[in-house]
Amino acid sequence: MYSIVSDLLPGFLTQYWLALAFAVLTSLKFLALGVGVGFTAGLGLAIAQLSPSPWLRGPVVALVELIRNTPLLVQLFWIHFALPALTGIGSSPERSAAIGIALSGACYFSEIIRGGIQGVPKGQRDAAAALGLSRWCIWSRIVLPQAVIDTLPALANTVLSFFKATSILSVIAVPELMMTSTRISARTGDPIGVLTLMTLLYIFVGALLTLMLHRVETAFKLRSTR
Amino acid sequence: MKQLGKLLQVMLLSVWAVLAGTGTGSADTLADIKSRGTLRVGMADSTPSQSKDPNSNEWEGFNVDMAKNLAEQLGVKLEIVDASWSTLIPGLLAGQYDIAMCDMFATPKRAQTVAFTTPYMNLGFSWVVRADFPGEDAAALDDPAIRIANLSGSAMGDIIRKLAPRAQVKDVASDNVFSPHLEVASGRADATLSDHYNNTQFLKRNPSVKARILGGDKQFQQTPMAYAVRPDDQPFLNMLNSWIIYNQTTGFSEELRHKWYGF
Numbered sequence: 001m002y003s004i005v006s007d008l009l010p011g012f013l014t015q016y017w018l019a020l021a022f023a024v025l026t027s028l029k030f031l032a033l034g035v036g037v038g039f040t041a042g043l044g045l046a047i048a049q050l051s052p053s054p055w056l057r058g059p060v061v062a063l064v065e066l067i068r069n070t071p072l073l074v075q076l077f078w079i080h081f082a083l084p085a086l087t088g089i090g091s092s093p094e095r096s097a098a099i100g101i102a103l104s105g106a107c108y109f110s111e112i113i114r115g116g117i118q119g120v121p122k123g124q125r126d127a128a129a130a131l132g133l134s135r136w137c138i139w140s141r142i143v144l145p146q147a148v149i150d151t152l153p154a155l156a157n158t159v160l161s162f163f164k165a166t167s168i169l170s171v172i173a174v175p176e177l178m179m180t181s182t183r184i185s186a187r188t189g190d191p192i193g194v195l196t197l198m199t200l201l202y203i204f205v206g207a208l209l210t211l212m213l214h215r216v217e218t219a220f221k222l223r224s225t226r
Numbered sequence: 227m228k229q230l231g232k233l234l235q236v237m238l239l240s241v242w243a244v245l246a247g248t249g250t251g252s253a254d255t256l257a258d259i260k261s262r263g264t265l266r267v268g269m270a271d272s273t274p275s276q277s278k279d280p281n282s283n284e285w286e287g288f289n290v291d292m293a294k295n296l297a298e299q300l301g302v303k304l305e306i307v308d309a310s311w312s313t314l315i316p317g318l319l320a321g322q323y324d325i326a327m328c329d330m331f332a333t334p335k336r337a338q339t340v341a342f343t344t345p346y347m348n349l350g351f352s353w354v355v356r357a358d359f360p361g362e363d364a365a366a367l368d369d370p371a372i373r374i375a376n377l378s379g380s381a382m383g384d385i386i387r388k389l390a391p392r393a394q395v396k397d398v399a400s401d402n403v404f405s406p407h408l409e410v411a412s413g414r415a416d417a418t419l420s421d422h423y424n425n426t427q428f429l430k431r432n433p434s435v436k437a438r439i440l441g442g443d444k445q446f447q448q449t450p451m452a453y454a455v456r457p458d459d460q461p462f463l464n465m466l467n468s469w470i471i472y473n474q475t476t477g478f479s480e481e482l483r484h485k486w487y488g489f
Binding site: 015016018019020023077080081082084085090091093170171172173175179180182183184186187 | 270271272273277278279280281283308309310312313316317320321322
């Protein structure tokens with residue numbers, strides 16, 4: 001039975017399935033980093049973008065616009081080559097990739113959350129202040145929860161985009177799914193088979209992510225309507 | 227707006243720093259390697275010259291063995307820095323590694339950006355002919371009765387027409403670089419032209435085919451392959467050149483070439 005199955009599978013799969021599994025995990029690791037650090041920092045940047053102080057707002061808006069208006073590929077090159085030359089601190093592909101994807105995540109999430117915050121009627125903040133609630137309480141219990149729930153579809157969309165964007169990390173030799181697949185195809189001399197399998201893996205993981213994000217969205221919507 | 231201007235200034239400055247190669251600090255890489263105790267080598271994937279085994283995550287290949295030997299000669303540890311083909315030269319100029327050791331052709335254009343060592347190997351073209359093709363003379367291919375298979379869309383077509391203008395050129399449309407070889411093996415063509423590595427690989431993988439390389443291991447239009455260092459690195463370059471020539475004299479490079487390239 002086993003031999004029939006292994007005969008049907010392309011040779012590279014039996015030889016390199018473990019490497020491919022690790023590659024998918026590496027892609028997901030960078031996605032988690034971009035989304036985790038990005039979302040947390042994005043909350044802070046979103047609030048800073050709405051600050052009345054131009055000294056705080058100005059640099060943050062400049063950073064967000066700079067990152068949003070340049071391709072991730074260009075940012076990665078700059079972080080990997082120009083930044084170490086400027087600071088004198090060396091970088092590895094993994095470190096540059098982590099900085100790049102986290103920075104990009106923070107700026108994209110910040111823009112989405114800022115939109116969500118502005119969607120919460122200002123009257124609620126005034127009313128909460130009139131009731132004597134602290135600033136911390138107003139932001140953490142009233143404004144941000146609504147802002148995040150309202151923007152869940154946009155946030156989910158960004159998570160999916162970032163999953164696909166992890167393939168760009170291959171250009172600085174991060175061993176994620178794209179890089180590993182290219183390596184395997186060069187070694188086995190079967191680019192069509194390997195790249196087809198890679199596409200299927202992206203579709204599979206992407207569909208799984210969509211399903212998970214949809215679940216999260218419904219759960220939050222249910223909770224908020226209770 | 228002010229902040230944006232400042233940021234632009236910083237960006238331009240750093241780009242200049244990279245281009246000028248000042249990000250590396252000192253120009254005596256050889257002394258740096260010795261005091262650091264590590265030789266940092268930049269590599270990008272290309273089988274079998276240097277590639278990372280996806281399973282073990284270890285680099286292996288001709289240039290990996292060469293790099294190990296170089297580190298041994300210098301008495302330091304070897305550190306291979308992962309790069310990709312598009313970042314190989316920028317990474318070298320930015321000082322992420324001391325040398326780029328890849329199967330790179332040393333062309334005059336590239337030599338304006340980096341400094342190349344003396345070539346460690348040459349790669350040229352060779353003819354694959356039917357096993358029963360008479361003689362070893364390539365001039366016999368320039369004959370209207372000879373059919374030469376050519377992978378359509380490849381750079382070989384022009385070279386074939388230049389070398390054997392009177393022969394019939396049979397264009398083969400395929401994604402497989404070995405399809406013209408199969409034409410020769412099946413007797414539908416008398417010869418084909420390809421780079422010498424492709425030819426030896428085909429014959430090595432298919433030992434029973436009725437084809438051979440014309441003139442034994444004779445390659446022509448050879449292009450030198452060399453290692454690249456930063457342009458201001460003369461002391462390191464001197465050492466590398468002596469090391470390469472030494473390895474050629476002792477037969478070490480030839481041994482490695484047989485092991486990894488099969489010719």
